[in-house]
Amino acid sequence: MKKIVMKFGGTSVATGENIRRVANIVADSVKKDYRVVVVVSALAGITNQLIEEAEQAKKKKEKQIQEFTKKLVEKHVATVTKAIEDKSIQKEVEQIIEKTVDELEKVLTGICYVGELTPKSRDYVLSFGERLSAPIVWGALRNLELQTQYFTGKEAGIVTDANFGEANPLMNVTTHQVKARIESLLEKKVIPVVTGYIAATQDGVVTTLGRGGSDYTATILSVALDADEVWIWTDVDGIMTADPKIVPSAKMLPELSYGEAAEMAIFGAKAMHPSALEPVIEAHIPVRIRNVFNPENPGTLIADGQEAKSTEVVKAVALIKDVAMINIRGAAMVGAPGSYSKVFDVLGKNNVNVMMVSTAVSEANISLVIRRSLLGRTLSTLEIALLGRGLVSEITSEDDVCVVAAMGANMKGTLGVASRIFTAMAQEGINIRMIAQGSSELNISFVVKEKDGEAAVRAIHKEFKLDQI
Numbered sequence: 001m002k003k004i005v006m007k008f009g010g011t012s013v014a015t016g017e018n019i020r021r022v023a024n025i026v027a028d029s030v031k032k033d034y035r036v037v038v039v040v041s042a043l044a045g046i047t048n049q050l051i052e053e054a055e056q057a058k059k060k061k062e063k064q065i066q067e068f069t070k071k072l073v074e075k076h077v078a079t080v081t082k083a084i085e086d087k088s089i090q091k092e093v094e095q096i097i098e099k100t101v102d103e104l105e106k107v108l109t110g111i112c113y114v115g116e117l118t119p120k121s122r123d124y125v126l127s128f129g130e131r132l133s134a135p136i137v138w139g140a141l142r143n144l145e146l147q148t149q150y151f152t153g154k155e156a157g158i159v160t161d162a163n164f165g166e167a168n169p170l171m172n173v174t175t176h177q178v179k180a181r182i183e184s185l186l187e188k189k190v191i192p193v194v195t196g197y198i199a200a201t202q203d204g205v206v207t208t209l210g211r212g213g214s215d216y217t218a219t220i221l222s223v224a225l226d227a228d229e230v231w232i233w234t235d236v237d238g239i240m241t242a243d244p245k246i247v248p249s250a251k252m253l254p255e256l257s258y259g260e261a262a263e264m265a266i267f268g269a270k271a272m273h274p275s276a277l278e279p280v281i282e283a284h285i286p287v288r289i290r291n292v293f294n295p296e297n298p299g300t301l302i303a304d305g306q307e308a309k310s311t312e313v314v315k316a317v318a319l320i321k322d323v324a325m326i327n328i329r330g331a332a333m334v335g336a337p338g339s340y341s342k343v344f345d346v347l348g349k350n351n352v353n354v355m356m357v358s359t360a361v362s363e364a365n366i367s368l369v370i371r372r373s374l375l376g377r378t379l380s381t382l383e384i385a386l387l388g389r390g391l392v393s394e395i396t397s398e399d400d401v402c403v404v405a406a407m408g409a410n411m412k413g414t415l416g417v418a419s420r421i422f423t424a425m426a427q428e429g430i431n432i433r434m435i436a437q438g439s440s441e442l443n444i445s446f447v448v449k450e451k452d453g454e455a456a457v458r459a460i461h462k463e464f465k466l467d468q469i
């Protein structure tokens, strides 16, 4: 009797038809006597809409907020009508949707009156995407006469710190609570449907786990419940050698080590949340990435010791958009002990996560890559803290760049990988703005202008013959 946590992403639940597909996948697994926990994302695009609405609410009029919530109800009710046949279940789910959106309307109206959006209230608004999708999946499962119960992440017992927008799970208390609330249901063959992405602090304040956080919810629950496997259902066959939207000939990678998959996730191979593998690595729980539109395909298996079997040097290449590069220069930084730590101290204290760092041997220059959305705030923080104090003479930035990352466990100790990559770039006439190799040696990443990003990915894919693996 296998225990499996299954997460269904935004596209998998985007339409009523897709939700029926999801319900059938769950029903098939139950027939095989698997005990299944379902984790659901918001319907595709809804989290983005909520972010937009939360940011705009302070400038809006009540009437405009009502227009938004009306459309939100319509969209979800239309999905219910297609996902669920049984009229009484339909009605029940519709009522839940209306009640939930009423609550959202009050929150948005509050933001509109106060004229302020705090990280706390932002997370509260963002939690509504999953709070609206989970009941629909619950209804679709009931429609197939399956026994099921739905939970928010908070109700399921997931507890985090108060780092709103990017909260971190507190695993001990989470494990304790999730076990107490969910385990007995599994024993009774009831399917828990849990909202992905959202959790709560110890005081019960709603938090979110960062964009794409439903993956993280699934792995957190798998550890808490000591599951046999996690299946991340999405809209592609598995983790591929590159984003198939950029390289149509990209191939599925049947197996990856945790280290490789984590590296890919961190480097934005969007297929997974960057922290999602942390809990399962220690617990040695295998993760599979699978396609809801092609369930016969076994997908990518991420597990212990997978790297040894492979001989390829570069396994995959990713493109990370929405980043910016900052260059910090100052002749006085040369040989001055602690000058780097000053820079990172300022960034750390201001919660700016640095994605890539590179320094010149002369030490007169540090280049950093950060999320583009943080650029304005980061520049002003650095300018206030560092300029005019004798250490740093100039801070410049570029916001029309992207990161290309080539990844693979066998890059470790293999000579000539970098030269092949950079020769390929030269042949394409692509100018490289910055280079970094992580000390893990699992990837080489570099910055190019945004307009060159896709061509760079295709050139690396071709150079390492990734479509022939």
Ligand code: ADP
Pocket (backbone or CB within 6 Å): 008, 009, 010, 011, 012, 041, 212, 233, 234, 235, 236, 238, 239, 240, 241, 242, 243, 244, 245, 268, 269, 270, 271, 272, 316, 318
């Ligand atoms: P979900 O809504 O299921 O969480 P995401 O959009 O977060 O799905 O992730 C799946 C998408 O990730 C795919 O549609 C694909 O375009 C993109 N992607 C980027 N890089 C890769 C990769 N290396 N392998 C697979 N998918 C990738």
Ligand code: ASP
Pocket (backbone or CB within 6 Å): 009, 010, 041, 042, 047, 048, 129, 196, 197, 210, 211, 212, 213, 214, 215
């Ligand atoms: N709905 C959230 C997002 O769009 C979480 C997720 O889909 O995993 O980021």
Ligand code: MG
Pocket (backbone or CB within 6 Å): 009, 212, 215, 270, 271, 272, 273
């Ligand atoms: Mg995702």
